[in-house]
Amino acid sequence: MTRSLEAFQRAQRVVPGGSMRQSTWFAPHPPYAMRGEGCRVIDLDGRAIVDCANNFFSLIHGHAFAPVVEAIRDVVGRGTAFGMPTEHETALAETIRARSPRCEQIRFCNSGTEAVMFAVKAARALTGRPAIAKFEGAYHGAYDPVEVSLASDPSNWAGPDGDPAAVAYARGTPPGLLADTVVLPFADADRCAVILAREAHRLAAIVLDPVPSRVGTLPVSSATLDVIRTASRRHGILLICDEVISFRFSEAGAYPLFDLEPDLIALGKIIGGGLPVGAIAGPADRMAVFDHTRGAPAVPQGGTFSANPLTMAAGLAALTAYDAAAAERLSALGERLRARLSAGLAAQGLPAQVTGFGSLFRLHLHATPVRDYRTCYASAAEKQALSAIHLGMLERGFLMTPYCSGALSTPMGEAEIDGIASALLDCAAQTARTHPWEA
Numbered sequence: 155m156t157r158s159l160e161a162f163q164r165a166q167r168v169v170p171g172g173s174m175r176q177s178t179w180f181a182p183h184p185p186y187a188m189r190g191e192g193c194r195v196i197d198l199d200g201r202a203i204v205d206c207a208n209n210f211f212s213l214i215h216g217h218a219f220a221p222v223v224e225a226i227r228d229v230v231g232r233g234t235a236f237g238m239p240t241e242h243e244t245a246l247a248e249t250i251r252a253r254s255p256r257c258e259q260i261r262f263c264n265s266g267t268e269a270v271m272f273a274v275k276a277a278r279a280l281t282g283r284p285a286i287a288k289f290e291g292a293y294h295g296a297y298d299p300v301e302v303s304l305a306s307d308p309s310n311w312a313g314p315d316g317d318p319a320a321v322a323y324a325r326g327t328p329p330g331l332l333a334d335t336v337v338l339p340f341a342d343a344d345r346c347a348v349i350l351a352r353e354a355h356r357l358a359a360i361v362l363d364p365v366p367s368r369v370g371t372l373p374v375s376s377a378t379l380d381v382i383r384t385a386s387r388r389h390g391i392l393l394i395c396d397e398v399i400s401f402r403f404s405e406a407g408a409y410p411l412f413d414l415e416p417d418l419i420a421l422g423k424i425i426g427g428g429l430p431v432g433a434i435a436g437p438a439d440r441m442a443v444f445d446h447t448r449g450a451p452a453v454p455q456g457g458t459f460s461a462n463p464l465t466m467a468a469g470l471a472a473l474t475a476y477d478a479a480a481a482e483r484l485s486a487l488g489e490r491l492r493a494r495l496s497a498g499l500a501a502q503g504l505p506a507q508v509t510g511f512g513s514l515f516r517l518h519l520h521a522t523p524v525r526d527y528r529t530c531y532a533s534a535a536e537k538q539a540l541s542a543i544h545l546g547m548l549e550r551g552f553l554m555t556p557y558c559s560g561a562l563s564t565p566m567g568e569a570e571i572d573g574i575a576s577a578l579l580d581c582a583a584q585t586a587r588t589h590p591w592e593a
């Protein structure tokens with residue numbers, strides 16, 4: 155028995171499902187991490203694995219990055235959290251603002267989920283409207299309104315008049331909550347325009363991740379962007395840009411690359427240097443909604459561990475080392491990986507494709523071009539084959555997400571990229587024989 159299996163069996167007694175996070179579990183059981191080092195994680199059985207999951211894209215410098223370790227070490231001996239502000243929080247806020255001007259003011263919280271939640275609350279308070287619009291399939295964390303239609307399927311995704319239906323994610327979601335989430339089709343700009351015009355009177359915000367992972371990890375089209383900009387301007391609907399993942403795309407984040415002027419930006423993942431983090435950012439007039447110094451704020455915002463000095467110091471060290479050149483280098487490596495994978499899959503004649511943007515990639519097991527959640531949706535056979543590829547990659551020493559997606563980290567170089575590409579191509583070819591997925 156492996157030490158990972160032993161650890162899993164022990165966990166099953168105290169943890170439902172044996173894993174603290176749905177996302178870190180896969181059958182038969184995940185390997186347990188012992189330690190990380192650069193772009194590799196060493197599991198309990200001593201195997202070194204190239205880490206393309208990077209704790210779900212939050213570790214831009216991989217594991218145990220020396221400047222982050224140093225920054226944490228420097229702070230930890232002097233206390234981990236205070237019922238007082240520290241200068242660390244201001245320093246990280248200043249750093250983010252200096253590189254991303256639309257983040258004029260910032261509030262830190264503990265997760266991307268909280269960041270999106272507070273941004274939605276802020277939009278409701280600023281507009282006096284109850285509803286939000288989000289794209290079908292898009293993941294924005296575990297706040298109920300943005301979970302709507304996160305995992306709809308062909309049996310329930312068709313709504314009235316062909317609009318996407320608002321489908322509950324968790325059982326027991328109140329119907330009122332579904333009524334206040336308007337679901338948009340990612341690749342149908344014309345229909346988005348119709349839906350937004352019809353619902354505008356009650357829409358506080360459109361929540362947009364410009365490269366939504368579960369919608370296919372592909373950039374939003376310029377047509378959809380045009381519709382969002384126009385509807386937002388014409389109807390006073392605020393734009394919340396969810397940059398929890400996409401902040402990695404450039405020194406300033408994602409919004410400048412997509413020519414957006416978000417009212418609020420939700421941040422998380424890499425800005426915490428590997429520790430738990432989230433942030434709501436935006437122009438000062440929007441962020442004033444959280445100002446508690448002039449009586450009760452429109453939106454009370456806090457959190458026991460928000461802006462703790464460990465996270466703030468780790469985040470500052472991580473961002474300082476992730477400058478424009480580092481972001482460009484990582485995006486170029488991402489392009490190299492996607493190009494190698496696409497060429498290799500075509501040469502093998504497999505019904506498969508690779509999507510992605512910047513330093514992200516994702517494998518899909520069908521030839522129909524992925525344009526949105528529905529064209530990204532994997533059939534039962536494709537899901538089985540994706541699981542087999544995920545496990546096959548692990549056997550070859552590479553960890554991807556269970557969706558067969560990944561994110562690069564700065565310790566990676568061309569050798570790792572080419573290693574990922576050849577392992578994935580080999581694994582896909584083998585899986586086509588053992589788990590044929592074509593209908």
Ligand SMILES: Cc1ncc(COP(=O)(O)O)c(C=O)c1O
Nearest residue numbers: 265266267293294295398399422
């Ligand atoms: C785009 C996006 N928004 C929000 C979240 C939620 O972040 P967290 O897991 O820190 O709550 C995630 C997490 O993966 C995400 O990918």
